[in-house]
Amino acid sequence: MRNPRKTIINILVHAFLAVLAFIWLLPIFWIILTSFRKEKGSYVNSFFPKSYTFDNYIKLFTNRNVLNFPQMFANTLIIAVCTCLISTFFVLSVSYCMSRLRFRFRKTYMNMAMILTLFPGFMSMIAVYYILKAIGLSEGSMIRVALILIYSAGSGLGFYIAKGFFDTIPKSIDEAAIIDGATRWQIFTKVTMPLSKPIIIYTVLTSFIGPWVDFIFAKVICRANSKYFTVAIGLWNMLQKEYIHDWYTCFAAGAVCVSIPIAVLFIFMQRYYVEGMAGAVKG
Amino acid sequence: MKKKVLAMFLTGLMTVSALAGCGSKEETKPAAEGATESASEESASEESAQTPADEKITATITVWGPQEDQDDANGNWLKTECEAFAAEHADWDLTFEYGVCSEGDAKTNVATDPTAAADVYMFANDQIPDLLAAGGIAELGGTAVENIKASNSETMVNTVTYDGGVYGVPFTSNTWFMYYDKSVFTEDDVKSLDTMLEKGVVAFPLSNSWYIASFYVGNGCTLFGADGTDEAAGFDFSGDKAVAVTDYLVDLAANPNFRNDADGLGIAGLGDGSVSAIFSGSWDYDAVKEALGDNMGIAAAPTFKVGGTDAQMKAFAGSKAIGVNPNSKNPQVAVALASYLGSADAQKAHLEMRNILPTDSSIDVAGNDLATAVQDVLAKASTVQPLVSTMGQYWTPAQSMGDEIVNGTVTHDNAADKTEAMNTAMNSASVE
Numbered sequence: 001m002r003n004p005r006k007t008i009i010n011i012l013v014h015a016f017l018a019v020l021a022f023i024w025l026l027p028i029f030w031i032i033l034t035s036f037r038k039e040k041g042s043y044v045n046s047f048f049p050k051s052y053t054f055d056n057y058i059k060l061f062t063n064r065n066v067l068n069f070p071q072m073f074a075n076t077l078i079i080a081v082c083t084c085l086i087s088t089f090f091v092l093s094v095s096y097c098m099s100r101l102r103f104r105f106r107k108t109y110m111n112m113a114m115i116l117t118l119f120p121g122f123m124s125m126i127a128v129y130y131i132l133k134a135i136g137l138s139e140g141s142m143i144r145v146a147l148i149l150i151y152s153a154g155s156g157l158g159f160y161i162a163k164g165f166f167d168t169i170p171k172s173i174d175e176a177a178i179i180d181g182a183t184r185w186q187i188f189t190k191v192t193m194p195l196s197k198p199i200i201i202y203t204v205l206t207s208f209i210g211p212w213v214d215f216i217f218a219k220v221i222c223r224a225n226s227k228y229f230t231v232a233i234g235l236w237n238m239l240q241k242e243y244i245h246d247w248y249t250c251f252a253a254g255a256v257c258v259s260i261p262i263a264v265l266f267i268f269m270q271r272y273y274v275e276g277m278a279g280a281v282k283g
Numbered sequence: 284m285k286k287k288v289l290a291m292f293l294t295g296l297m298t299v300s301a302l303a304g305c306g307s308k309e310e311t312k313p314a315a316e317g318a319t320e321s322a323s324e325e326s327a328s329e330e331s332a333q334t335p336a337d338e339k340i341t342a343t344i345t346v347w348g349p350q351e352d353q354d355d356a357n358g359n360w361l362k363t364e365c366e367a368f369a370a371e372h373a374d375w376d377l378t379f380e381y382g383v384c385s386e387g388d389a390k391t392n393v394a395t396d397p398t399a400a401a402d403v404y405m406f407a408n409d410q411i412p413d414l415l416a417a418g419g420i421a422e423l424g425g426t427a428v429e430n431i432k433a434s435n436s437e438t439m440v441n442t443v444t445y446d447g448g449v450y451g452v453p454f455t456s457n458t459w460f461m462y463y464d465k466s467v468f469t470e471d472d473v474k475s476l477d478t479m480l481e482k483g484v485v486a487f488p489l490s491n492s493w494y495i496a497s498f499y500v501g502n503g504c505t506l507f508g509a510d511g512t513d514e515a516a517g518f519d520f521s522g523d524k525a526v527a528v529t530d531y532l533v534d535l536a537a538n539p540n541f542r543n544d545a546d547g548l549g550i551a552g553l554g555d556g557s558v559s560a561i562f563s564g565s566w567d568y569d570a571v572k573e574a575l576g577d578n579m580g581i582a583a584a585p586t587f588k589v590g591g592t593d594a595q596m597k598a599f600a601g602s603k604a605i606g607v608n609p610n611s612k613n614p615q616v617a618v619a620l621a622s623y624l625g626s627a628d629a630q631k632a633h634l635e636m637r638n639i640l641p642t643d644s645s646i647d648v649a650g651n652d653l654a655t656a657v658q659d660v661l662a663k664a665s666t667v668q669p670l671v672s673t674m675g676q677y678w679t680p681a682q683s684m685g686d687e688i689v690n691g692t693v694t695h696d697n698a699a700d701k702t703e704a705m706n707t708a709m710n711s712a713s714v715e
Contacts, residue, residue, distance in 0.1 A: 039551075039554070040573075041547050041550050041551045041554070041570070042546055042547035042551075043546050043547035043548045043549075043550070043551035043552075044551065045551070045555075045557075065354040065355060065356050066350050066351060066354055067350065126395070129395065129396065130396070133396065133399060138396075138399060139399070219391075220395060223382070223384070223392045223395060223396075223399075223400075224347045224382030224383050224384040224392050224400075224401065225382060225383075226350065226382065226383035229383075237350075240385065240387070241387075241566060242349070242351070242385065242566050244547065245547065245550060245567065245570040246570070248547075
């Protein structure tokens with residue numbers, strides 16, 4: 001099997017990929033290094049910090065007077081978890097309906113959804129703000145509810161990928177279930193869902209990351225209510241001219257912390273990334 | 284066919300709703316009319332605030348200020364002062380709600396929805412035209428203005444005056460100056476930039492348009508006429524006086540002892556000794572103190588030699604001020620509170636708690652090196668940052684000039700062309 005030419009090509013390809021991987025990982029490596037840097041300020045003249053410390057993380061979570069990071073973290077977590085649950089349900093339900101049910105408005109609705117999703121969501125943010133204000137969700141603790149609403153309410157529109165996945169599940173399975181006397185809801189929960197783990201995980205991940213990293217809507221809705229700031233606003237504040245010198249390394253620490261829940265969620269979910277389709281239909 | 288018609292219809296629908304989205308922004312404009320209205324109300328109510336027996340009012344007043352002013356570790360200036368204000372007006376039953384909004388952020392947060400913004404808030408003076416356009420700031424009148432004029436220098440009053448009206452109670456100046464290392468430069472050295480460059484490394488934010496103007500203005504270029512209020516006069520960055528400065532800056536950027544201060548290079552350099560002088564403002568005081576310790580010197584920006592004569596660099600000077608929302612339900616309370624927060628006593632407390640320099644001339648700042656330097660800057664090395672709505676056209680062309688000087692695109696050969704191009708860009712309304 002040894003083919004010298006193939007070996008050389010493989011070496012070249014792997015070397016090329018290694019270089020790409022290195023370039024890709026460099027910024028992440030740098031932000032982790034910076035989060036442990038002892039020297040303050042944003043400018044450094046060496047790649048590796050001169051001395052290391054864990055104080056940036058300690059300061060981030062204990063110095064709560066100026067920028068209350070733990071609270072921002074909690075706010076964001078509450079919002080992201082709620083949004084994740086609601087919008088996953090929305091997306092999967094809509095996708096299932098679009099894939100399996102036939103009704104008159106279906107095609108029209110799909111076209112409309114396609115056009116609507118072409119526009120960025122923040123286009124309407126001022127209008128959304130005024131609507132929320134009109135129904136009294138723009139002040140106090142209702143801000144969290146407002147943000148959850150914003151992130152999850154429109155999520156049903158993003159059904160295209162999940163619908164594409166459901167379309168690949170043979171209809172004959174559904175028909176078999178119907179013959180056995182299952183309702184649509186039972187087919188959805190007992191048949192389709194167990195077969196669609198990869199797409200459920202994908203939906204959960206994207207609907208969690210959306211609110212977790214969003215800045216624009218959070219900034220417009222929270223305005224000056226510092227109690228309800230999310231991590232994105234907090235991290236942005238750390239880079240303002242009043243704070244940047246003292247908080248730059250904490251910003252890096254914050255950036256590392258922000259990536260942890262996403263990483264945990266992914267690692268936890270990854271176990272379910274298995275082919276659910278094999279051997280479902282015989283013949 | 285049907286599909287196409289439908290798609291067209293939907294596209295049309297989207298466009299309409301997109302326009303409607305913009306429309307909601309426009310809606311805030313009529314509120315600007317309310318500004319003058321409530322301003323007259325305020326001047327009337329201001330008198331009642333002065334009479335010893337206040338009418339009975341129960342009100343919730345929302346106040347926005349930067350987070351540091353609400354930090355218990357620094358004494359929570361905002362809360363302390365607001366409570367002192369409430370104690371002084373026994374007949375008013377006031378509840379305060381505090382929000383966090385730094386002075387630089389006021390424009391964004393207030394303009395989003397002026398009706399839901401704070402009654403009293405702090406802002407940087409260059410935002411007045413925008414705040415006014417959004418209907419988020421009230422013109423002050425009556426005793427409030429008399430007090431401002433009586434206790435502040437004319438420069439400071441000018442920073443909050445727009446189209447003849449006073450729009451805020453100034454509480455601190457907002458400008459920049461020079462921090463230097465006393466072990467490298469003597470007090471005589473720091474009077475001339477050229478002398479400094481011979482003796483040590485100087486970092487200047489050349490690619491920041493807030494700073495670069497100092498050179499051009501120093502050599503006679505003007506923004507909106509001599510006093511910065513004549514909008515029709517536009518920018519005058521043309522002719523030999525401007526080209527001479529561009530030439531000087533090309534040499535400056537090439538000087539081995541010069542660093543362009545970007546991304547925090549200056550402060551880091553002061554710390555490790557690779558830079559001996561930087562240009563910045565009071566917000567960097569603590570960081571510089573930490574880097575230089577007892578060797579820290581503060582001075583106004585130096586002169587520079589252009590065309591054989593010494594020209595004084597002139598920093599943009601502005602102020603941070605306390606504004607009142609015209610949509611406030613209790614305008615007389617809001618105006619009284621704004622005046623109180625900008626009063627001499629409150630400024631003194633601010634100085635003690637956070638080293639925020641006062642503007643009130645009755646406060647003695649002798650012994651505070653930062654305050655003396657700033658007074659010096661305001662007296663001889665500054666120009667009022669123009670409060671004109673077309674000022675927005677200045678920033679981008681000036682910044683590209685700075686960038687191009689730093690990266691070497693601008694040379695002695697094309698300095699004249701590039702300067703003229705910058706002047707044209709600033710004066711053409713299409714660039715915003």
